[in-house]
Amino acid sequence: MSTLAALRPADRKRAAGLTLAALGVVFGDIGTSPLYTVQTCFSDFTGLQPTHDNVLGMLSLITWALLIVVTLKYVIVVMRADNHGEGGVLALMALVSREPGISERRRNVYAILGMLGAALFYGDCLLTPAISVLSAVEGLNVATPAFQPVILPIAMAVLIGLFAMQHYGTGGIGHLFGPIMLIWFAILFLLGARQIAQHPEVLMALSPYHAFAFAMKHKAGAFVALGAVTLALTGAEALYADIGHFGRSPIRVAWLIVVFPALLTNYYGQGALLLADPTAASNPFFKLAPHWALYPLVVVATMATVIASQATISAAFSMAQQATLLGVSPRARILHTSPDEFGQIYVPAVNWLQLLGVLGIVLAFQTGPDIASAYGIAVTGTMLITTMLVLTLAVRGWKWRWTLVVPLFLLLLVVDGALFSANMTKFVEGGWVPLAIATILFIAMWTWYRGRHAVELRERERTVPIDTLLATIEPERLHRTQGTAIYLTTFSDAASSSLMQNLRHNGVLHEHVVLLTVHLLEEPFVSPEDRLRMRELGSGIHRAVLCYGFMEKPDVAHDIAGLAGQGIPIDPLHTSFFIGHNNVVSGQHPLLPSWQRRLFLVLSRFAASSTDFLGLPANQTVELGSRIEV
Structure with missing residues (x-):
């Protein structure tokens, strides 16, 4: 049959x-x-x-x-x-x-x-x-x-x-x-x-x-x-x-x-x-x-x-x-x-x-x-x-x-x-054309792949462990403003560089702080129940992880709504997103060959903004710049 x-x-x-x-x-x-x-x-x-x-x-x-x-x-x-x-x-x-x-x-x-x-x-x-x-x-x-x-x-x-x-x-x-x-x-x-x-x-x-x-x-x-x-x-x-x-x-x-x-x-x-x-x-x-x-x-x-x-x-x-x-x-x-x-x-x-x-x-x-x-x-x-x-x-x-x-x-x-x-054998008859295109694209992809790892390595060197962050917070010296601040961070075990800059320069901490990491996984889709994970760290600070598969488009603004069910107010009028904007430059101790470093710098200028890529609301997002030497 x-x-x-x-x-x-x-x-x-x-x-x-x-x-x-x-x-x-x-x-x-x-x-x-x-x-x-x-x-x-x-x-x-x-x-x-x-x-x-x-x-x-x-x-x-x-x-x-x-x-x-x-x-x-x-x-x-x-x-x-x-x-x-x-x-x-x-x-x-x-x-x-x-x-x-x-x-x-x-x-x-x-x-x-x-x-x-x-x-x-x-x-x-x-x-x-x-x-x-x-x-x-x-x-x-x-x-x-x-x-x-x-x-x-x-x-x-x-x-x-x-x-x-x-x-x-x-x-x-x-x-x-x-x-x-x-x-x-x-x-x-x-x-x-x-x-x-x-x-x-x-x-x-x-x-x-x-x-x-x-x-x-x-x-x-x-x-x-x-x-x-x-x-x-x-x-x-x-x-x-x-x-x-x-x-x-x-x-x-x-x-x-x-x-x-x-x-x-x-x-x-x-x-x-x-x-x-x-x-x-x-x-x-x-x-x-x-x-x-x-x-x-x-x-x-x-x-x-x-x-x-x-x-x-x-x-x-x-x-x-x-x-x-x-x-x-x-x-x-x-x-x-x-x-x-x-x-x-x-x-x-x-x-x-x-x-x-x-x-x-x-x-x-x-x-x-x-x-x-x-x-x-x-x-x-x-x-x-x-x-x-x-x-x-x-x-x-x-x-x-x-x-x-x-x-x-x-x-x-x-x-x-x-x-x-x-x-x-078709190479000289024109077969070199798709091969040349593929070679250029491969060099670009390999450069981006290595460049990303170099940027992550530099970011890792500058991170502050979450426990260190919590130990250094002195509530009586900080102004706690109303609302919720969501700080995007690359590493789930470390504090966001944008949070550290905000504390260092402004001495301000929101009433509710979420350290959010977006993980892009090597699987095509993530089930709704596995999309968002969160745990409380104390002092009004929370750690959250959003997971997406490689066939999904991140939509952070939509998916963080799940935080509201765990006691964190997500109100468009009182919720702000903070994200680091890396200005990648050549450094004195490079991690990449000079030609690859120059190509990565060019490619990085053509990349779509993190705000758009992650689906963050533009009128609620603050980008804090930092220099990354590769």
Whole structure:
């Protein structure tokens, strides 16, 4: 009995709804890869001609790449590695880093791998919208070459419109994504099945023998061809990254029942067309369609690629939020676009920088095949890092037997390593572009990560233990003003530097004082009952800790309302927030190399203010400055 059949009617309806929604969000990227994959396999990039043996060999490589990388690795193995329901390379990094008994040095290694994966992911985020939308619009060329001059302007207009609408959120159109992509996959299946019925000998490519024979015949050429096969795997990481939105089962069901059969059928249909007409290699996807269906197909393909691009953009926003809250990037301004759906966020800085990058790539490469020749390094790099982190988790966390771990992960590492190495051959053809972007982003993230630790070390040197603070308070010499003062402090065992400054310079202490520490944890969400903890220290002073996960936006002003139930008045007219504002400068005894220190100082100037980031009311917050030398 299937999983869906075993559920109650209401549960089946919910599971079906989630599966349909997953089609629209998770599979947009990999679902539009037939637009350009087979075309690239027989382009100038590979130098291969669409002969009978070459067609069967390439189809066999695509088939087994989808089976091993997507089905075995992501659907069966990697999706087990959810961090309290959340996925993605940064969530995986946090999950592995929490394993007990890990040294600080090993934790830094995991942090480096996670940041590398995130940086490569951002490189991929620039190429995916460019190649998807451009390849869809290029279908107009199949109808008539007269459209050639307007292909680029149309693609750029679609992309600009897509990014310009991001601040509205995806809630209004999100419910349409699933049905549109279901129609898209049905079209993929029907177009492919029509050609397969005419040339069923193409199904021989299901045998791995043809992939092996192709590799033996072409050797170095087959290695280069893997760079084109990688295009069929674009978006595989999304299956893992979007666990938190839909859960494992809907994504697995959507892949196994709808997406995988539709993709494979379409690839084999394109192969059947090439067996009958090798000249169709110039654009085999659109030549699958009857002439009367070409323009509607271009419209549907463009809609599908816009959905695929939307998924990539939303994933970039989510990754930016995770990176900010895990402390590997400067604080970013994050806006929630839906009062009901937490995951719908908008990050203005990421949105406009991504648009500039995508338009730059479209203008630089001009055509879908040219972008495809540069695509693959970033996505295969992320895949390789994911495999290494999951391998660590399987050994340390899941306690898998070595007899299972060794053969399974040896297979995955060999396949990922081969794909990554093959795509490195694209370096001079433009593959250096996403790699350069990823390198710059990694250097920035590693610098911010080390700089934050340096700042914390300097702050720790200047802290005053709470017991020392309590011992030095002389009530008869202090003026106790009415109301509540909430002092934000980095360390839960020490007094706030802003409180010490206030005492030193003003000699004033509020009637109720709360030393508040905001902890950003390496888990995605914190339950309401674990959000706020408080204890009384005496003399009207209290210690409180607010906890947030890396998928949550801190909202201190809202969440401290829980203090009122413990006897601390929280009245907007008589509650003030005090927060330290660190002015980071170069010091005589630096903790960072000079280049990294200068870069950290630059990055710190672009970070969003702590007041906005923590959700403090601006008209009730006092910032007290201090110099921090790193």
